[in-house]
Amino acid sequence: MGLQCMGLETVGVIEKMVQLTTEQRTFVVTTFHQTGSLQRTRDAFRERFPEREPPAAKTIWANVRKYQEHGTSVNRNKENSGRRRTGRSEINIAAVKQQLLEHPRDTSARRNGTGLPSATFNRITRLDLHQHPYRIHIRHQLSPRHFARRLVLAKWLIARCEADVNFLRYLVIGDEADFAIDGKVKTHNVLEHAPTGQSPEFNFDTNMNRQKWTVWLGLCGSGQVIGPFFFQRNVNGNRYLQMINDDVLPQLEENFERQVGGVFKYLWWAQDGAPAHRLTAVRDRLRELFGDRVIALNHAVEWPPRSPDLTPCGYFLWGHLKNKVFVTPPRDLDELQGRIRHEVDALRNDPALVRLAVQGMLRRCELCVERGGGHVEGEGA
Template structure:
């Protein structure tokens, strides 16, 4: 074992010595000027292409100990024969696109809505470089445009008056927001279309595959009532044989009488205010009669004891929270039928925690304050979270 270890140590020492010699020869070769390398090549061909003869011929010029070694001479000759040059060739590097922050910054200042792809084409930069300049160098971020309901001039004073009424009630009772049952309907369309860009059929021949799409896709109309403690619903509007229908006066009143009022009694919801928007089926004479009979003067509606301002979906939690939240979840498993879609809607609504609904209702109080300060205008401070 000792002889084997000694042999292994000797081999390792020889390898380290060869490596050191190689590095030393490379260093000597790099120290030679181009004229000195040319001189070595001339001596090489003048002395019968013999490296040993060149080594001897260089002794009078460099001295006994300063002349290049035979390994260095051989490396110079080999380089000349294989690369046809005596110069040091630096490795080529890929030309990188110049990142001009100034040009991109000026482009953004001129047009903030231009896409990254269009901007990169206009500036002659690649897409990834343009993205890095925008995000990392300039520190700008992409923001989506916010869609809001168009307001008419006469809407502003009505919105301001409603905010003042709400803030007065909150001043009397800071928990007044818990006494309001907000209500609304929404349409959920059956998501049954095919995205042709993401659908491919592989084969040797054209399969002539088509999919027929209905002119009017199926949908279900859903009603919900939301308050700080929970959600009443969902209620799906259907006709006598169970087919999905839209809401009208008779169907709305049937929902109030046969669904909402029994549910409120079951949940022991007393001394509650009821809110609805100004849809015709809501404000029909018979519908208003049912509300007055059951809520007295404690309901909010167009033509009601407390007037609900028109075009104010930003003031009801169902529009600024519930419908968007539920629609972002119910299509994840791509329901193929209306019953499957309805099951998803019911499941997602039941899964909303009470703590979230409390925060949503509290947000309504903040909106009333912003609405008064904006004098009925859009709630920019909330929309853009200033």
């Protein structure tokens, strides 16, 4: 099913890849000298220029070094005389134009198919062909009613973290994702050039009947990983309930203390509103295990719909695992399962990374409030 057919479920969002303006370069250099911190510089940039992503650390360093060496971070040779640049010759311009016509989606500056240096390729596409690279971002489409529900959860979590600095350490948040034999659409590798101001129409087809594993994993704010648990069929409410009782519960009992009545002490459980999660028996079982400390649909604290950008499973876990699992295509389902287990074990051995991912929920909820309930994808954990 192509992305354009997903209606209210998902939409493709096109991001124009742009360079820093002179004002932005000056702001980056000045802020870094004032704070001495890359992260504070990026945070300040995000507040000053909310319409674009903050520059990477290497970009900040490059501008700071240039200022230290030359007294400015601006290219003072632009439009001035100097060594004649031969890269932008008519032959090279024609070669780049032909490459973009024949391979519109698998051509990047580094893998441009012309043999030209990436810098030359970028200059030709930008200055001579007036083309810009665009990347696709997948996100759930939101309406005003979704904004309001996202704001409720975001404000609640912020207040909870202010009242209890250890709140996220006692949070377990789980989710399912499909791992198919033929891999996934790696959107960060999908690049298309288009004229300035004319975003391309992205369309990718997926085979819904492909061989796959459905995998459930849980991340604990204290650093533990629960799972993985595998399903070859769709996850319905009964299978989800059986997984909680037979698989999840024993692992939680290894790491967290339960009260005499059976309810876990301090522990919170969070899940999205997938149909399997809404079964009445599932809801009742979660209340037996966690009392009123459940964040989900049909509970006192609701997890808002269409909000994977607020959960570490959505903004960190699945992308992290799939980038490692699908480095090369797996031969069969057995090999695919083995790779998933291997990468989950590696993540389990890095509790600091798991803690950092869960703690990223607070920053994302703060951004969600700043944006009136809007999307916060693209922000790091």
